[in-house]
Amino acid sequence: MMTLDDFVVYVILPILALAVVIVFVRLVRGPSLPDRVVAIDLMNTLGIGIVATYAIATGQSAFLDVAIAMALISFLGTVAFAYYIERRV
Amino acid sequence: MQDVLTGGLMLTGALFMLVGSLGVLRMPDLFLRMSASTKAATLGTASLLSAVAVFFSEIGVASRAAATIIFLLLTAPVAAHMLGRAGYFVGVTLADVTLIDELEGNYDLETHILDSCEPAQQFQQVADDRTSNEMTRSPNR
Numbered sequence: 001m002m003t004l005d006d007f008v009v010y011v012i013l014p015i016l017a018l019a020v021v022i023v024f025v026r027l028v029r030g031p032s033l034p035d036r037v038v039a040i041d042l043m044n045t046l047g048i049g050i051v052a053t054y055a056i057a058t059g060q061s062a063f064l065d066v067a068i069a070m071a072l073i074s075f076l077g078t079v080a081f082a083y084y085i086e087r088r089v
Numbered sequence: 090m091q092d093v094l095t096g097g098l099m100l101t102g103a104l105f106m107l108v109g110s111l112g113v114l115r116m117p118d119l120f121l122r123m124s125a126s127t128k129a130a131t132l133g134t135a136s137l138l139s140a141v142a143v144f145f146s147e148i149g150v151a152s153r154a155a156a157t158i159i160f161l162l163l164t165a166p167v168a169a170h171m172l173g174r175a176g177y178f179v180g181v182t183l184a185d186v187t188l189i190d191e192l193e194g195n196y197d198l199e200t201h202i203l204d205s206c207e208p209a210q211q212f213q214q215v216a217d218d219r220t221s222n223e224m225t226r227s228p229n230r
Contacts, residue, residue: 003092012103049103052138053099056095072160
């Protein structure tokens with residue numbers, strides 16, 4: 001019988017890590033700057049998911065504050081990038 | 090029971106996030122990629138945060154998770170819209186399978202204002218009046 005801890009560590013976190021690797025390929029290859037910004041935004045979102053998963057794995061609910069801060073910073077970063085790209089043209 | 094619900098929510102969220110990142114890798118176009126990343130990844134994160142709320146089952150943790158979910162649901166479309174708009178102005182190439190670009194020729198590339206937008210036409214009218222006034226006034230000086 002698999003405990004929830006094992007399930008989180010051996011199933012969920014590897015899936016999310018694989019997703020990060022896949023997005024990183026797009027970040028490196030992305031033909032244009034907006035493609036790379038989309039990849040970075042998705043990596044931030046994946047980071048929020050990983051932090052939430054880690055909160056369950058360790059039993060520390062304080063990690064949720066990290067997730068909130070990451071969501072805020074990710075939104076600000078994407079908006080700043082979009083503004084910069086649009087003004088640069 | 091609680092563990093089963095937590096595990097199911099986490100598995101759903103992780104798979105949705107994996108599908109979203111696969112879409113970002115495989116889709117042929119910036120806008121299709123953005124559609125995959127915004128929708129699937131937001132749903133996946135919301136599912137994972139719900140799993141956190143179910144796992145701890147405290148009112149403080151659940152309210153923080155709900156606040157994060159609502160914040161994500163509010164900000165993801167705004168960020169995607171701004172990025173898509175910027176990408177359109179940069180002139181990102183559309184995929185080969187694209188049938189129609191309904192925005193083509195409708196954006197003023199100088200001012201970034203949509204042509205069919207009513208306030209834009211009013212501004213244009215004001216600007217035209219101003220320039221014609223200056224033209225009629227200039228001989229008097």
